[in-house]
Amino acid sequence: MTLVACVAALALLLLLSMCGGGEGGGKAADDRPEKPVRDSAAPPARLSVPSAYDTGQGWEISNVSPEYAIARESGRIAHLERVEESRFRLRTLDAATGRPGWTGAPWHPPAGAGRFPRLLAVAKEGREYFVTWSFGTAGEDALNTAGTFVALDVYDAVDGTRQRFEIAWPTAPTVSGTGPGILVSDGGTRSAVVDPVSGEVTEIPPASLGHPKDCRGCRRLTEVRGVTAKGLLLSGDTGFWVRGGWYSANVAPSRTDPASGVPTSVAPGFVLAKWQPAKGSKDAGTYDIWAVHEVTTGKPLVQARCHKPAIEPGEYPQAMLSPEGAYLVAGNLAFDLEQRKAHCFEESDGSKPLTLTTVTDAGTAYGATSARSPADALAGGGDPIELDLATAVPQALSPNVRLPGAEAAGVGIFSWTDAKDRLHLIGYPRREE
Template sequence: MTLVVGVIVLALLLLLATCGGKGATKAKAGPPVPQATGERVVRAPRLSVPAAYDTSRGWDIRDVSPEYAVAEATNRIAYLERAGTDRFRLRTLNPATGEHGWEGPPARPLSSGDRFPRLLSVAKDGQEYFVTWSYGKLDAQGLRAAESLVSLDVYDAASGSVKRVEVPWTDAPVVSADGPGILISDGKATSAVVDPETGDVVKVPPGALGYPKKCPACRKLTQVRAMTDKGLLVNGARGFWVRGGWYSGKTAPKDADPASGIPASVAGGYVLAKWQKKKSAKDVRTHELWALHDVATGKAVTQVRCRKPVIKPVDEPRLVTSPGGHFLIAGRLAFDIEEKKAYCFEEEDGTDPLILTTVSDDGTAYGAISVRGPADALAGGGTPVRVDMTNAAPAPMAATVRLPSAETMNVGLFRWTDAKDRPHLIGYPHRSEEE
């Protein structure tokens, strides 16, 4: 009996010691890294979409944020969902399988509690990150005095580990992630760059923008536009440049006025820029040039001539790349990188421009005719069309066809709002070649 009691007491002591050890280990390790849930999302309803997509094998998530982000190499898309009255949670999904991955902890944004935080993705040195951000003031009752901040949560797209970065900021910010860093600007000459890997913040004052020596007008109307692999992309009144790198006045495309370049957007290692034609050109009053520039050298890879719009648009067209980067689109513009071809889809007199929304690696693009912009086309406006980039021939589709808002991992992503006014994000895979 004495031997049995001793064994039991020894076992209890070992159990207590083991439990205490595990508790100490967790305390040192900090919060656990989010784990994949393995949950599979529900099957999607069968919407009217282009014939290339298989609506019988789709997935559907509802009550999602207006924005989502894609990490192509990590096989993840990220979106936000509500986690209470004033908190939100980032969730991930493998679009190829329809299975959920890791999910982040609930977080409260600095902005109004009923508004989703903003969401974007960024990549540096082969590592992908998801970033949620908001702008506002800290609680005046907190440990620090109330001040305006840009608050960013930077998630490792593969593991879900997260770091919080807070940057004091006075004016309403413009936040983007076109290059290897997260760029915060005031829409003018003041900016800061956040390293997604370390969380380090480097503020760049207006006097450190590396203005080109032969462009005094570049010091006027200065705007920091994007972060590139080679440095900040900046533009002034009569040119644009990469700080410490090239200047547009020396890399202007053929037939363009060298002092007229305006950068529109950056994606896939390229800068899309608009140029005025030389004053000696016969069509200088009616047409302009759009060129795709290599972000590393500033060299114009390809260019196309387009009609000047009767009414100047509020926003310049944004570049969208196919998943593999072979094709790029931007509004009525399309580019084939390997063939060095460029297209402007409009009638000869500039009417009925075709606004493109999505392009896949096989060169199939989708868009709509007679719409104000991509948002109008995705909302069902105009006449939907399919474009084969190998021959640049648009083909009309049925008026009920819904356009994909993005392509990733051979899956088309579609926005839809149901009868109960609930927003959905739906994924339909491409049909196999045998179908």
């Protein structure tokens, strides 16, 4: 009887293990995510960071993807985790506490998609989403040639519900989430917009870009720049516009040439544009005017004057907003959007010694002098500084100080790579003043 009981118990254990086996990821694309898996409860590493952050508290996660995304309203951070050589899953955590949130089901990106899928955040109608995307091929067999496409997985930031979109696309795309939709573009006139709420995918033909009637130059070098609540944001050789909405020449800042506007960066709700001084101005050949425009109406909110660089950059820095949207920085430019104040940090010969990377709700910006770009400054290039926008006087930091890549829920986000080439993400809370 004892032997029979043992055999029965063993059979029951085997049955339970079979029912509960697997990776936990074999779910349909629109299923709920897995339950959270808690990371190590060990205290975070103590990095050398600006004194505004408390390294005695906080959280740390390891082996994360090169990119992370922040849903600011819900206070969540998302990052990708490699499950196998070619399988990944999205994980989330609470920015304030570091507690794990939901975890998405594993999936395969398209063939040839690269090391890690890309990751971004987008918001619409008060709802926030995380988006992973990759570009590659699928469908090749003995009778059919593989087609290239963009694969997007859109997750509700609160509960992790997922939608999958696949869009046939001929070349490597640009994908952005600065507007209320997800923009897929070829860097020219071809584009598609994914609505994260309805799931509708709209492809916009190049013939339907709504060029302004009184702007001949807008038909040259036409490029899709972003998505706004009013429609696509586009630019041409002599202006930029929202399809069916405003046109830059009609909203040009004072004392500028109305036909000279060039949008250099788009942030949620705003466009940063470069303008030439009005024709005939004595400084027209030596200065640029930089203005932040409200994206819905095109209205210029604040502007700064900077020396022209000796050599135009191939790519302008991405505009970065403070968490609540009161401040914006880009390269050597800083704007207080509430007080309508602007600063250009430069030397008199037009060089750009200061590169800003991050700005907080307290109006403190971080960056570095002599850095090649914001990415270089965050990687440790140049000499780190902090800057109170109220005084606009840069203060040097210790040379080994790491700069925050972002701030969310009052927590500075820092990254470092260990000896095994694993990327760590650390959150240090801002000290109470």
